[in-house]
Amino acid sequence: MNGFGIVGTGSFLPDDVVPNRVVAERAGVSDEWIVRKTGIRSRRYAADYEATSDLAVKAAEKALADAGVPAERLRWIVVATSTPDHPQPATACLVQHRIGADRAAAFDLNAVCTGFVFALETATRLLSAGSGAGYALVVGADVYSRLVDPTDRRTAVLFGDGAGAVVLGPVRPGRGVVGSHLATRGAYHRMIRVEAGGSRLPASEKTLAGGEHYFQMDGRAVREFVASEVPETVRRLLGEHGVAPEAVDHFVPHQANGVMLTELMPRLGLTGARTHLTVAEHANTGAGSIPLALDTARRDGAFADGDLVLMAGFGGGMSTGATLVRWDTQHS
Template identity: 60%
Template sequence: MEDTKVRESVPIGVIGTGSRLPERQVGNTEVGAPAGVDDAWIVRKTGIRHRRWADPGEATSDLAADAGRAALERAGISPADLSFVVVATSTPDSPQPPTATAVAEMVGATPDTAAFDLNAVCSGFVFALSVVQRALSASGGGYALVIGADVYSRILDPADRRTVVLFGDGAGAAVLGPVPRGRGLLATRLSSSGAHRDLIRVPAGGSRRPASEATLAGGEHYFRMDGRGVRDFVSEHVPPAVRAFLKDSGVGEADIAHLVPHQANGHMVDGLARGLGLPVARVHTTVREYGNTGAASIPVTLDAAVRSGAVHPGDTVLLTGFGGGMASGFALMRW
């Protein structure tokens, strides 16, 4: 487990957010028919009513760049001022080069900007926030664009009702930069349970099982998930880990004004919120309209909360990410 509290001399926080969802809205009837399920079944099992899927000409970098531009505009920061562009994704444009290099060029960052991808699946945005915050703080400040973006519709098996009904595409972004003392990222905690890594996977297409006629014929390039195993892992491990994180950070559960969880499944989000027992926190969700957008789900939901006017200066915000790996990432911010 990796655990850090922000004690450096330069406080770093989120100074602008942005998001981009594809235009195409996919309803439960459309997505459920090939999988043999209907709208009522999907709503009962997941709480999801719609999701957005990218058009054939749209890739992860396209959504990420649009979200990044929106975040930069709201932050009032020029792309030329960025030290880092980081894209958290498990559905990159291609295995290499990093999708972040395309995004950096698309938003207008200079060649001096360090651009790289980070893959912690659905926890990726929180992992990237933690890594970039420390890099900026240790170097005395500066600005960074951190994006969570995924296009899961390209790796879903249309006949697999366990996965195809859950996932949507999207991108959410945050600009990090110096903030007044007492604000910004207060603490983060990152952890991974490799023993549970097979709960969420794409079996083939990498160096262990390269692409072949056999893997393609077997559908091994599709996303696979043990939904029951994921649910059990989250319910058993995440609430006590969050409570320990808050205790170690010196923040009371009643001090949390906003909870922004990974939008895995509508019912799972509701259960997690009940399990955490945060007495006054407003729980922000987008899963019912956008589905599970992977690494994009937390920044998309954070952006929606900010743009709605719900988050005010001085509010304490808790981000809780969990997903493949099995990786968990928690971040505590004072807005």
Template identity: 60%
Template structure:
């Protein structure tokens, strides 16, 4: 079968910066408290005129431009989001229209903050079995600012808006995606939720009054879940692929909370790896956080041909996903997106 890997990256981050001071007032905390609890100092907020599909399309175009690939050569668009434009149709179909990828099958995946990694695993398998030389766009995009209760300090301080994308295609055999691991612990689904707006609790006056359409999270429960399941999942993936922990050069995790990642990092045990973090400037961008961080690192020249890269997501469901790849000869970024250039 054809070896599939990342041939280009892209991302889009809104230009509007929201500082801790702005968030802290409504949440009843301070800038110092937010930094101490999360490591986050600011985040981006989408323009009122933009929907998730708009951010996703800009990130997708950035990846296509970096690779010099025409949108008509894309066979699949797999979009990870938990803040879709509408309950239906799939937001990916709108992205397909916006970027002119008329030959692409397009669909959404919702694994909350693990979504991008789940989508990457699915798209890699689709391309690997097709073997027709075309490409897949894998996009993670979320606008969490639309579903936050800004008086809830457990959630309001964490999230920002953004989108990231990778273009998958055929790569030399020494590189590409080597293996993936996906797991779900549905018995803990209540740890992260937006209770109202679906078939179990349709939105009405009561749910609006109760704020049931806002994002809710049991922070302590999530932290325990990550500590219990993330290291073991990563170790299992590496063992299955026959890769030693010492040989991993880069770790790109979901940017949930910098303090939590620091706490779990020793148990992950990757002694030679750089853990890439972008959350200080951009917060937790949901399913966008892994591809945004990956794109920033790539544009800064962090990855060399042959480097072993481990990507991991974790989030609502509860879900964990991991992808192990050997970095190959990717297209080099000719220029940064304007919003990215301003962010550095």
């Protein structure tokens, strides 16, 4: 029986390129400081008229065109985001309507920056539970420029806006999604947070005055979490499927911070893998970062038939997730 795999990819970045000097001036740091601390040199910001769904739709349309799959053949649409257009309805509903996927069930998934990996596993399971046919659209999209305090050097320098998407569908035997390992450490949920705007602390003049609607992060604690938890997640995934770390051909991580990723790599043991990084040009685009980097690598011709592609994310919750895919060039 054929499995399910990635049969098309797409991505979208807003037009506005924001170099370090612009962010540095607002945050009270220098271009050199940002590069030294993060490896980031620029990012994209959504225009005033653009919301998360606008970026998601454009990435989705490119992925569908790449797959050669009409929207009406989609059975599922899962949008991973922590910056939805509205508290409700789900951003996925807006995407479904605008791309004309009237037969698809659509919903959002929020695992913050690990969202795409969680959504990919969810969509794969939904397809596998069906009749063995059909397609799913998985989108990661975020507009973090609306959530960060431009004067906070700990967060303002890290984030940009962007979206990536994949179409999941039937692939040849021996190809497709090998498996995933997902984990959540809820005890650490305060490491990354947006305090106000929900049912516990509704938006008010007081919360706005206190900046409680801004993204907040304990950077040191997050770095320690990533250093310990991500290698364990990758180890568990590869061990569950009998894959040696050195057998992985490509590594596509969440593009959180270039310096942190450089420190992380030796802990993973992926000695044979080519790591795909877009963080220097795109910064951290939240749930959009992995599919955006994946699409960039695929368009550059990086993946050969049968290559093992490992995607790994980490983010608020605190959550980690890794997915292993045996690439099928016949369908992608």
